[in-house]
Amino acid sequence: MIKRAIFGTMAAVAALSFSATPGIAEEYPAERLTYTIAFGPGGGNDRMSRTLVDILKQYELYPGNIVVENREGGSGAVGFSYVKRQAGNPYSATSTSGNFIGTPLVADTDWTYADFTPIALLASDAMFLVVRTDSDFKSLDKVVAAANEGRITIAGSGSAGPERVTASLFAQAAGIKYEYVPIGSGGELVTALTSGSVDAVVANPSEVAGQIEAGTFTALAFSDTERSTNHPEIPTFRELGYDFNFSLPRGVVLPPDLDPAVQDWWIAALKKAVDTPEWQDYLVTNGMSGNPIWGAEFGVYLKETSTKYETVLKDIGAID
Amino acid sequence: MFADIVSNLSLGLSIAASPEGILFLLIGAFVGMIVGLFPGFGPAAGIAVLIPLTFGLEPTIAIIMLAGIYYGSMYGGTITSILINTPGESATVASTLDGYPLAQKGRAGPALVMQAVASFFGGTIGVILITALAPSLASLAASFGPSEYFLIIAVGLLMLTTMMGDNKFKGFISALIGFAVGTVGVDVMSGQQRFTFGSPELIGGVYFVAVAIGLFGVGELLHCILNGQHREPAKKLRISFRDKEFWPSKQDYYESRYTFWRGSIIGFIAGVLPGSGATLGSIIGYSVEKKIAKDPEKFGKGEMRGLVAPETANNAASAGAMVPLLSLGIPGSGATAVLLGAFMMWGLQPGPLLIVNDPGFVWGLIASMYLGNMILILLSIFAIPLFVKFLDVPYVNVVPVIVLLCVIGAFAINASIVETWILVISGLIGFAMKTYGYSPAATVLALVLGSMAEETFLQSYIISDGTMSLFWERPVSLVLSIVLLTIIAVPLTVATLQRYRSNRMFSSDDKA
Numbered sequence: 001m002i003k004r005a006i007f008g009t010m011a012a013v014a015a016l017s018f019s020a021t022p023g024i025a026e027e028y029p030a031e032r033l034t035y036t037i038a039f040g041p042g043g044g045n046d047r048m049s050r051t052l053v054d055i056l057k058q059y060e061l062y063p064g065n066i067v068v069e070n071r072e073g074g075s076g077a078v079g080f081s082y083v084k085r086q087a088g089n090p091y092s093a094t095s096t097s098g099n100f101i102g103t104p105l106v107a108d109t110d111w112t113y114a115d116f117t118p119i120a121l122l123a124s125d126a127m128f129l130v131v132r133t134d135s136d137f138k139s140l141d142k143v144v145a146a147a148n149e150g151r152i153t154i155a156g157s158g159s160a161g162p163e164r165v166t167a168s169l170f171a172q173a174a175g176i177k178y179e180y181v182p183i184g185s186g187g188e189l190v191t192a193l194t195s196g197s198v199d200a201v202v203a204n205p206s207e208v209a210g211q212i213e214a215g216t217f218t219a220l221a222f223s224d225t226e227r228s229t230n231h232p233e234i235p236t237f238r239e240l241g242y243d244f245n246f247s248l249p250r251g252v253v254l255p256p257d258l259d260p261a262v263q264d265w266w267i268a269a270l271k272k273a274v275d276t277p278e279w280q281d282y283l284v285t286n287g288m289s290g291n292p293i294w295g296a297e298f299g300v301y302l303k304e305t306s307t308k309y310e311t312v313l314k315d316i317g318a319i320d
Numbered sequence: 321m322f323a324d325i326v327s328n329l330s331l332g333l334s335i336a337a338s339p340e341g342i343l344f345l346l347i348g349a350f351v352g353m354i355v356g357l358f359p360g361f362g363p364a365a366g367i368a369v370l371i372p373l374t375f376g377l378e379p380t381i382a383i384i385m386l387a388g389i390y391y392g393s394m395y396g397g398t399i400t401s402i403l404i405n406t407p408g409e410s411a412t413v414a415s416t417l418d419g420y421p422l423a424q425k426g427r428a429g430p431a432l433v434m435q436a437v438a439s440f441f442g443g444t445i446g447v448i449l450i451t452a453l454a455p456s457l458a459s460l461a462a463s464f465g466p467s468e469y470f471l472i473i474a475v476g477l478l479m480l481t482t483m484m485g486d487n488k489f490k491g492f493i494s495a496l497i498g499f500a501v502g503t504v505g506v507d508v509m510s511g512q513q514r515f516t517f518g519s520p521e522l523i524g525g526v527y528f529v530a531v532a533i534g535l536f537g538v539g540e541l542l543h544c545i546l547n548g549q550h551r552e553p554a555k556k557l558r559i560s561f562r563d564k565e566f567w568p569s570k571q572d573y574y575e576s577r578y579t580f581w582r583g584s585i586i587g588f589i590a591g592v593l594p595g596s597g598a599t600l601g602s603i604i605g606y607s608v609e610k611k612i613a614k615d616p617e618k619f620g621k622g623e624m625r626g627l628v629a630p631e632t633a634n635n636a637a638s639a640g641a642m643v644p645l646l647s648l649g650i651p652g653s654g655a656t657a658v659l660l661g662a663f664m665m666w667g668l669q670p671g672p673l674l675i676v677n678d679p680g681f682v683w684g685l686i687a688s689m690y691l692g693n694m695i696l697i698l699l700s701i702f703a704i705p706l707f708v709k710f711l712d713v714p715y716v717n718v719v720p721v722i723v724l725l726c727v728i729g730a731f732a733i734n735a736s737i738v739e740t741w742i743l744v745i746s747g748l749i750g751f752a753m754k755t756y757g758y759s760p761a762a763t764v765l766a767l768v769l770g771s772m773a774e775e776t777f778l779q780s781y782i783i784s785d786g787t788m789s790l791f792w793e794r795p796v797s798l799v800l801s802i803v804l805l806t807i808i809a810v811p812l813t814v815a816t817l818q819r820y821r822s823n824r825m826f827s828s829d830d831k832a
Contacts, residue, residue, distance in 0.1 A: 040364070047661055050371075070368070073736055074523035075506075106511055108518045153783050160511030181782050182508050183466070184775060187650040187657070194648075197465030197783055197790070206664065210649040210671015285664055318511035 028090060028262060032065045036094045038079025040072040044206070044286070048123070048250055049095040051282045052273060059276060061269045075099045077109045084111040086255040090262040097125070098162040098248040101306045105313055106160050113306055116253035118298040119266045122274060123288040126224035126247035127166040128234070129154075130208050131200045132193060133218045140220045140240050143200060147176035155181040155192045156202040160318040163202040166223050166246050168312045173242040180316075193217065205230065205287030223247060230287045249305060250288065251298060267294050325451055328679070332687030335380050335680055344377070345688055348385035349695045352392020353703070359400055359408040359533045359729040363393035363655040371662050379666040380681045384688040386662055390655050391443060391638045391689065394598070395696045398435045398631060399707055403428065404722055406537035408729070410528055410768045411598035411634040413761050414606040416536060417483060418619060418626030425622045428708050430568040434624055435631045436700035437568070438580065442632030443693040445584035446591070446639025450686055457592050458647035458672075464593055466779035467790040471800035472593060473773045476600045478807050479607035480766065484759045485620060494759040497749075498766025501526050508775045509782075521738035528767045530730040530739040531746045535760035537726045538743065539750020541719055546755065550716040561705070568624065576628040579609055587633030591640020597653065598637035599768055605633030639689065646682050648672055 035053050039045040049068065056062040071079035076099035086092040096113075104112040131137040137146070146152050156163025159182040171178050181198055183189045190211060193201045200220075201208075205228060211217040212231070221237045222228055225245045237244060252270060254262065273279055274292055283290045293301050313319045335341060348370075355366035366389045374382035397412045402419035415435070422431035449457075464472075477495075484491020504515045505525030516522040544550065583605040590601030609629035610619045619626045644650040649670030651657035663670045668678060675682045710718070730743035753760050784790040792798050 040368075043657075043661065046368075047665060051665075071736075073521050073738075074519075077523055078521055078736060103523075106506070107513060107516075107523050151785065155779075158511075159506065159508050179782055179785070181466075181779050182511075182775075183779060184508075184772075187644070188466075188469070190648070190650050191462060192465050192779075194462040195465035195468070195794075197467065197779075197794075210669050210673065213669060214672035216672060281667065285667055285669075313511070316511075 028259075028265060029062060029064055031091045032067060033062060033091050033093060035066055035068045036079050036083050036092065037068065037070045038072065038076040038083075038094060038099070039097070040070060044125070044204070045076075045095055045097040045250075046070065047286065048097075048282070051278065052095070052122070052252070055273045055276050055278050056269070058278070059272065061272055074107065074109075075103045077103050077107055080116075081109060081111055083253075083255055084115050088257045089255055090258050092255050093119075093252055093266075094254075096249050096251045096253055096302075100249065100253075101302065101309050102161060105306070105310050106319055113253075113302045114299075115256050117256060117258045117263055118295060118302065119252040119254060119263060120270045120295070121249050121251040121291075121293040121298045121301055122270065122279075123250040123283055123286075123290050123292075124224060124247035125204065125250050125288050126222055126228070126245070127163060127202050128205055128208060128212075128219040128223075128231075129166075129170065129200055129202055129221045129237075130193065130212070130217045130219050132196070133215055135199070137200065137220065140237075140242070143220065144174045144176055146199070147171075147174075147178055151179060152176075152200070153179045153181050153198040154200045154202060155183045155189060155198040157184070157189055158182055160313055160316070162246065162248050162309075164316065165309055165312045167202045168316060169244040169246055169308075170221075170223075170237060170242055172315075173237070173244045206285075209287055224289055226289060226291075228287060229289050230284055246308065247305075249298075249302060251293075263295060328683045329451060329687055331680060332683030332685070335684035336384060336688035336691060340378075340381055341384055341684070341688060342691065344381050344385040345388050345692055346695060348388020349392040349692055349699060352389040352394075353396035353696070353699060355389060356393035356396025356408060357399055359406050359529070359537060359726060362409050362529070363390045364653075364658045365732070366393065367655060367658045367662070371658075371665065374662070374666075379663075379668060380684040382662070382666065383659070383681065383685050384692075386659055387642075387685055387689065388692050388695075390659065391635065391692060392696055393655075394443070394635050394638050395436065395439045395700050398439070399432065402431050402435065402627075403707060403710060404537060404718075405540040406722070406726065407532055407764075408529070410532065410764065411602050411637070412630070413532065413536075413599070413764050414483065414602040414630035415627060415634075417606065417630075417761060418621070418623045420540075421620065421622035422624070422627060423711070427565075427622065428711055429563075429566040429704065430572060430624075431627060432704045432707060433566070433701060434568045434572060434576075434627060436697050436704070438583070438628045438631035439635045439700070440693050440697040441580045442584045442587055442635035443639055443696070444690065445581075445632075446588050446636035447686060447689040447693070449588050449636075450639055450642055450689075454643050454647050454675075457643050461592050461644040461650065462648055463796055465794070466776045466783065467794060467797045468800060469593075470773060470776035470780055471791065471797060471804055472590075472600065473769050473776060474804055475800070475807065476603050477766070477769055477773060478804070479603050480762050480769075482607040482610050483603065483765070484762050485757065487757055490756070490758045491762050494753065494762040495766040498763040498768075499770040501531065501763075502767045502770035502774070505771070509778050519738065521736055525771060526742060526767070527733055527739065528764055529733055530742040531767060532764045533726045533729050534743040534746025535750035535753065535763060537722060537750075538747025539752075539754050539760060541722055542747065542751035543754040544715065545719070546751075550719060552715065566705075572624045576625045579625045579628045580632055582608060583629040583632030584636040587636035588640040590633070591637030592643045597641050598634040599765070601633040601637035601640075602630035603765060605629040642686070642689075645670070646685070647675060649674060 037046050037049045053066050071082050083094045137143050154167045183192050192198050219234045222234050223246045367386050397408045398415045401407045401412045401416040402423050405416050405420040407413045586605045587601035591597040606629045610616050645656045651660045660670050730739045733739045780790045791801050
């Protein structure tokens with residue numbers, strides 16, 4: 001049933017693009033696709049990319065073969081640089097995540113988000129502000145009050161990553177001062193809080209969902225514009241009166257200089273992909289909200305996120 | 321409590337000992353050994369490559385296979401440390417110190433058998449300890465914050481001094497080179513780049529695997545060529561299970577009978593603490609063994625205990641690392657982080673509730689580790705004659721093969737030429753270090769631990785608002801601080817006392 005419906009739409013899509021640009025529609029996609037993952041295996045970007053590629057294969061959304069390559073290094077700099085240098089090659093694709101915006105801001109890369117052909121924002125990855133359940137911080141206001149009275153420490157992964165941007169935007173909105181503690185990986189971040197070393201952490205929902213479920217940690221607020229579909233009980237910062245939102249683009253981009261028909265083909269294919277139960281499962285397991293944004297609008301979204309990010313990095317002195 | 325353990329284990333065994341479970345365990349163990357054999361291609365990459373194969377499988381069967389790759393690589397990883405002095409990962413650096421000299425003395429067979437036996441012993445003790453102590457140990461892992469990490473890493477760094485060889489001055493220089501290389505990359509506090517010279521590949525720092533392969537593997541080759549080893553005819557080693565020289569001697573077992581226990585327990589505890597468990601475990605295991613030995617001068621020259629200690633420790637540590645992974649959902653290393661990613665792909669939620677919600681999964685995995693270690697020791701011992709045959713090949717033919725393996729290993733890390741250059745440069749430095757008696761082991765371990773020490777120290781410094789009170793205000797930190805000070809103070813006091821005593825003896829002699 002599903003298969004037939006998809007096949008039908010696929011045919012319709014093909015026919016549509018046929019009329020627009022006959023040259024390319026006949027041939028595209030005719031070759032093997034190389035899906036580059038700019039990060040190591042097992043990480044967030046890797047999980048999303050592999051899930052997506054599996055869906056493309058399973059539902060035959062991409063007719064040819066797909067090869068997945070991990071090109072990690074330099075917080076995404078290496079892999080994204082590789083894809084950017086594939087300019088004009090419609091058989092190369094990659095997934096974006098926080099570093100797609102962040103790395104070019106802090107490092108001297110030969111690419112920025114603006115170089116790529118935007119296809120779709122498939123999921124937004126926002127942050128939780130998390131405290132220990134047995135701590136005194138029963139609400140976000142308590143955290144703000146404690147910061148006004150004394151000194152609070154908030155930890156997050158990395159020195160200039162999205163966790164810090166979220167913490168910084170929160171402090172700005174609340175008018176408080178806090179001490180940011182950059183911690184390496186997800187595991188150390190969790191123990192920094194379980195061991196009582198820091199007062200709160202800003203973390204990706206997937207990193208702390210197990211602890212929240214077990215009742216060890218309590219999430220006080222969520223940094224997206226809407227509540228998370230997985231944790232509808234946790235309010236957004238906005239709802240609590242702290243006027244900001246910040247989330248990371250988990251999406252798909254292609255190399256620069258492509259035929260618009262290729263972009264349209266991909267938008268149509270991914271619109272099918274996000275409707276599959278596998279994709280919905282992925283969103284639930286990884287605690288993401290799925291409000292897709294397509295094509296040029298995704299480009300605008302990337303620009304806004306990058307500007308927000310850049311402002312915070314300048315404020316904290318990470319970049320000039 | 322005992323009844324609980326029995327019922328849990330039998331639940332686990334009923335899953336792990338199924339024909340399907342054993343088949344995939346065999347595949348995992350075999351792949352793990354192979355993955356361990358290639359320098360640079362570590363368990364994390366091996367697991368990641370096989371994850372797609374597991375989608376059709378029951379999650380428990382899948383994890384049994386992937387975990388087999390993880391601890392199986394600890395068996396295979398030491399083979400290159402012993403045969404070609406090239407550790408494939410930081411946890412097997414300590415095994416080169418006595419493993420390679422043993423092979424050079426013509427005892428490659430016994431060394432390889434002993435490392436398999438030590439791996440089996442460490443791995444099995446590790447699983448027994450998980451079975452019995454996992455819940456209580458989980459709270460230990462959860463109580464470790466930045467200050468505790470810093471202190472335990474500092475203990476590891478102090479232990480490095482026992483691995484530096486005879487010349488301490490050259491040893492310190494070697495360690496300082498490692499620290500210096502460790503500063504490359506993003507400064508964890510400010511987010512600014514240090515010594516990356518605009519290269520995006522260096523933003524994440526210099527990856528130690530390329531450095532280790534270069535310093536040890538390539539450096540050793542160049543040194544052997546300098547000595548003219550490539551002109552020597554191949555030594556014909558007769559290797560067969562029937563030969564007495566193939567097996568470790570009774571004396572080997574007798575001398576290391578306590579080493580097995582000490583290495584396993586030290587390694588397990590280090591493994592439970594998330595971070596660089598297996599590496600720290602092998603360093604501390606080796607150092608303790610050398611410190612308490614009556615004949616420390618034998619270490620570093622092909623002493624069986626010097627191989628047994630790090631090998632039991634790193635295998636027990638890889639079992640220990642399962643404790644925070646299964647009971648808290650906290651990965652302690654690159655490979656366990658990939659395993660954690662796989663949990664989520666199968667729709668399991670790693671965290672404190674995993675063991676409550678999916679007991680079959682957790683106990684199936686633990687039970688499979690008992691079987692896995694048995695399979696691995698058999699696989700290793702049957703494969704050893706094959707590996708020892710490698711030494712029969714004339715050195716002049718071996719060199720290109722090792723160079724090729726090293727280059728592939730370095731390139732495979734990120735599929736980038738930068739790591740290959742790092743390999744070449746480290747190879748030249750390793751050659752100089754070997755020729756002039758410096759310590760490549762100290763350099764590699766300082767590189768791994770140095771940047772961790774820096775990060776955790778700065779974290780503690782920020783948290784305590786620059787007062788460093790964290791190091792004595794937190795109970796676990798206080799204990800670790802005292803241990804650290806004792807390690808520093810005792811040798812100093814002993815040395816001072818001895819000097820004082822010998823001075824007095826000297827002066828009383830003078831009077832007489």
